[in-house]
Amino acid sequence: MMQRMILLFAATQGVLLASAAFAADDPRVAQLAGEVAAKGWIVYAARSTENGTWDLFVMRPNGAQRRNITNTPDHEEGGPRFSPDGTRLLYRRFAKGTVIHHDLWGFQGELMIAARDGSAPVRVGADKEYPWASWSPDGKKIACLTMQGIQIIDLDTRELLRQFPRKGIYQQLFWSPDGQWFCGVANARIMWTVVRMHAETGELTIVQEFQSCTPDWFPDSTHIIYSSRPAGQHGYGFTQLWRSDGEGREARMIYGEDGCHIYGGALSPDAKYVLFTRCAQDGGGSEGAGAPICVMRMADAPAIGGPSADLRKVHPDAKEAPVLKLADGWEPCWTYADGEAK
Secondary structure, eight states: OHHHHHHHHHHHTTOOOOOOBOOTTSHHHHHHHHHHTTSOEEEEEEEOTTTSSEEEEEEOTTSOSOEESOOOTTEEEEEEEEOTTSSEEEEEEEETTOOOOTTTGGGSSEEEEEETTSOSOEEOSSTTOSTTOEEOTTSSEEEEEOSSOEEEEETTTOOEEEEEOOTTEEEEEEEOTTSSEEEEEEEESEEEEEEEEETTTOOEEEEEOSSEEEEEEOTTSSEEEEEEOOTTSSTTOOOEEEEEETTSOSOEEEEEOTTOEEEEEEEOTTSSEEEEEEESSTTOSTTTTOEEEEEEEGGGOSEEOSOOHHHHHHOTTOBOOBEEEEEEEEEEEEEOTTSOOO
């Protein structure tokens, strides 16, 4: 009732107050939940209430059918990624009690590959081996980010197929769906710069400078989603979710909220929906217990949550977006395999 009164007052004063709607009983949020319910699965890491360790979980995109698919009381798991065809999972397994560092987790632990339901897990490498491993588009190779350079590894034979300079990239290496590019975080002119690298020539393009990280690809291989903490905010500021093309043009905010740091940016396989986590503290939540995973329509971007008065001045065109809050977790990934993709 109070929110409706505020909106009514704003309307009578000729002010448009756009905000994100989170209430589960809000009809717009309920409609979004119904819309995504059968669209595949989301995998993510979360603290198990049974054993207290980080395990891998899956759930429908509306939060239904949630289940623990690893349930390993003697290990921690994190960073899950569905294979391009959705049949397998790549993730990292850590010794029990390991604090998963939000910046360095790709250098920690052992690389694991399992079936998409968590069954038949296979250890691919020893501790700290195959760092920042990511799938090739055909699922037969992995790209790794090592101190020596970027390495392409054949998964069947473990043969090193190719190695080339990393050109300042130091974390979050991901292969584009079309196989033509890599994205990552680099020291390129300044630290915390999102970059794109050509997979054959090694040509580097700056996508977004200054306090930007955790990039990932849109399905079209021409756009990148990433988190960024723009300059000019009061104090430390808050991290927002952004998108840009691979040339660093057309940059625009997807979602922001003063009081929350937005990480875990990922897309549905058709790019119609976006996943992210809302963290009260910077870092994404891996050192603690994660943060609420959220689903939003990409068509509703840019959107702003909460009052966020300063942020609204920068983005006066922000929309009122329904946002579906799911379970607490970290590093979600979405597949339409074994689910509706319409």
